[in-house]
Amino acid sequence: MRRVRTRFAPSPTGGLHLGGVRTALYSYLFAKHHGGDFVLRIEDTDRNRFVEGAEQYIVDCLNWCGIQADEGPHQPGPYAPYRQSERKDQYRQYAEELVKKGYAYYAFDTAEDLEQMREQYKSPGNPSPQYDRHTRKHMKNSLSATETQVKTWMDEGLPYVIRIKMPENETIIFEDMIRGEIHNESALVDDKVLLKADGMPTYHLAVVVDDYLMKITHAFRGEEWLPSAPVHIKLWEYLGWADHMPEWAHLPLILKPEGNGKLSKRDGDRLGFPVFAMDWKDPQSGELMTGFKEMGFLPEAFINMLAMLGWHSGEEQEIFTKEELIRKFSMERVHKGGARFDFEKAKWFNHEWIKHTDSSTLLPLVQPILEEKEIKEMNVDYLVQVISLVKDRCTLLNDFYTQSVFFFQSPTSLDLEAVQSKWNNEKANFFQVWSDELGQIQEWNAPAIENRFKELATIHQIKAGELQMPYRIMLVGGKYGPAVFLISEFIGVKNCQERIKHFLNVIGN
């Protein structure tokens, strides 16, 4: 039994999409479940699409998610380098080998030639003709031209690519871990370019060569790769590596919540939720795309949510730690159909995680959020207690601000509407007295404060309940938050008195 090795092979072209993270996650969970290795490989074979900083960003995202690679550009292992651009020299020999064996050929067509071909063979029945067994004999390549002609072109330095020569008439069958047997007719698959004119491999060649060289045993990727799988199958065969071919798993797509199509970068902005794991600022346009991290997600919740989007344990449990996911994950339980992304459910996962995470663990995450809003110099023990009091009310980490400001600062606005209709002189009177009374309380704790409050209400012949809302508005500013007497205890006498006074001033005029 070979040691299980999976890889995540993104191309550094921009933000890391949620679907990408899920592919990485499943690969990681599978590898770890089987005690194997998870490899990060950067597929930067397209120099035109290279984006500065994107690689580091991908690494940062995976680290934030807790999906650590055992090998990668930053943790070189025995199969280094892990960037395809740095492996450039290796690919050519395999492409040439294929040409020698007759499984591939040189093609000298220019972009214009290709365009012309598509134009020429276009018909209503075939709107996009391919470079295949029909058309290749009319093109400028080593199959249609004589050996001497090809040599002349070579000597002239004409740019050329190497294309795979797909078999004429063969049913290509392979087993997908999720979908079972997949059949394809070779006649319908085109002669994909393997080596580009600039000497770089295309994905098709690179993925096969690198998976072989890196001893990958299980290859996970998005469903969008299914149509080109036959090319890869043939390549494994032609290169003589069929016995080492990894098992394939084509993961279902993550779809838009509404409408049709797969979830794209643009959808986030449009629908008000993130699509990227972390904030991504496009270096070209300067445009900033919000990430789940910055939106206030816990990484544990994020991967938990992604794991459940397409995989199911079969039990009723939905909240899983990474360790549990590793233990329970299996390909048999990965769903075949695409899943619509539901941000409401994503928030629910985060809420669950916030509720169940220790307040002291939350502390380092909450503190910066408050500090950013100018709440500084706070006592950490006090903050931890505040967090315990309000975390049930926080769906996103950023909610901690609204839910706990009033423990640190007087409310800047008061929801007077909440009290105005029932406000009267008697109540104003009550709070005048209450303010003084607060100073008399010996044991400063919530129960004591509450008792005194109720006693005083009785004396004033007002129902205590009717006084609690105004009191809440005084302390909090709005109709929310933990018990008022608890808040009173936390903020102390002086703050209570100040806030009462301020309220009375505001409502008085």
Added chain:
RNA sequence: GCCGCGUUGGUCAAUCGGUUAAGACGCCUCCCUUUCACGGAGGAAUGACGGGUUCGACUCCCGUACGUGGUACCA
């Protein structure tokens, strides 16, 4: 157009021929709480369609429809 893949409530989904077709999110009602949440109880809501196979089909097969992906010197 052609090819691949898919299809259980609005969404995520369990079921691997025999169930009153789970559960979760969201929604609604009620309880708890004179706030907001949390928590608890309950409710509405599902097998795309048509043929087979079978004693029996959500489950197996075929067709149709629909969805989705691909059809680049991008991944």
